[in-house]
Amino acid sequence: MHLRSAAPSIAVAIGVFVIAAACTPGDSLDSISTATTATSTTEVPTTTEPSTSTTEAPTTTDTEPAAPQLSAAELGTGGDVLFPGLGNRGHDALHYSIDLDLTGEELAATATITLQATEALDTFHLDLVGMTVDAITVDGEPAPFERDERELIIFPSSPLAAGDEFEVVVAYRGTPAPLDDAAGPFALGWQTRPWGTFVASEPTGAATWFPGNDHPTDKATFDIDITVPEGVAAAAPGRLVAQDTGPDGATTYRWASEHPMATYLVSVATGPFSITSDPGPDGVEIRHAVLTSREVELLADLESTIPILEWMTDRFGPYPFDTYGVLTIPDSIPFALENQTLSLFGADFIDFGGDFADQIEVHELAHHWFGNLVSPAQWQDIWLNEGFATWAEYAWAEEQGFGDFDELATEAPFFGEMGPLREVTPTTLFDAKVYFRGGLGVEALRRTVGDAVFDEIVQAWLTRHADSAATTDDFLTIVDEIGGDEAGALMRSWIDDPEMPPLPPRP
Ligand SMILES: [Zn+2]
Structure with a gap:
């Protein structure tokens, strides 16, 4: 960003900071989860430890526990010192397939997520803020669920063993509401405007529009399909692999990201955009989404993208992804953001032109190595x-x-x-x-x-x-x-x- x-902003000591002060960055998830467990009202399941000796302290490595070991509080945290509610434990997200339909009054969506259990689980969490969840299945079987703030708590019909790969389908709908979160310089997450929509999530906003394991330590690949009414374009990370228009004029844009991505970098934009596709250096596709009404002048300003990409490749090595470009939105926003393969800029930012706009383009492109390829743990x-x-x-x-x-x-x-x-x-x-x-x-x-x-x-x-x-x-x-x-x-x-x-x- x-x-x-x-x-300068004012440092406000809030409850979460107490946890931060008590943990050094090297602390393991275990010690962090101890801190978060202490604030939970859910009881930790008790287990009988097998004991092979009366003189040694019992250890958990003597036998493999048969029952799930993680408490509800542990399941609901990714272990982040500053944001314990982000992410979850007990599973690893491998792939998201997100289907968004924007042709109705509200967003109608289905997220199909391939997860791998890293522990024995009889329940597990995803992060989701707001929205109405209609139904969830786990491996095709209906699964009851509960909501608790940003925790979506799912109860599969049969327990999952450590190592199991499983598929969760979440059908949900609503109008995503951005988080008025002090962590960002702006409301975070999915933003709805008179001209369309865009996403600015860093660090906590991704859960406003899709359920997931919302922490940069759990990257996954993404397919995102967006169906929009006639006359509206839809951009997302990665490559545009298909564009299907139905008899009613609605078009589904199918985007695929084959490279792993942190949830906070996943974006979608819908609106009056022209989506370009040009060959760049080393096989990288240069793909911008610019305001159609100002396409010629914006693309002229963005011609610096290729020399900047070449300069950066000389210093940092090959560009890590298949495609790169800039999304320009009509709004003036107080920042630019390195959404993966599709950096977000207000069109007025690009209008500054020349060295200043280029310098900020350098900043967002550099994040694709520093932040996107290697993310903060x-x-x-x-x-x-x-x-x-x-x-x-x-x-x-x-x-x-x-x-x-x-x-x-x-x-x-x-x-x-x-x-x-x-x-x-x-x-x-x-x-x-x-x-x-x-x-x-x-x-x-x-x-x-x-x-x-x-x-x-x-x-x-x-x-x-x-x-x-x-x-x-x-x-x-x-x-x-x-x-x-x-x-x-x-x-x-x-x-x-x-x-x-x-x-x-x-x-
Ligand atoms: Zn930055």
């Missing part, structure tokens, strides 16, 4: 997204002759406090420090280790954690391994010191 103005690691995207932005601007990291180091404190990078709360996730101290920290590393070692560190990060999620500590492990002790110490001070360190001089 790129904010138009990095105004905890939302408090978001500086790994924003720091690298900001670094790419300024590295590109320096090459164009108008940006300067040393000037940025001087100016950064005027944009807000520049405290430790992992000290963020649900309401300060997008604070200026995450961008500027994060980006300057990356530049400090480059200046300290030199370009060759820096490139090696970046490549190790992108290959080791590709299509997955990783933490700040995972990044530090790579810096230690490849950059050595001095680099590791420097990076730790940039991440954790109370004050932002000085930027080392250029080598």
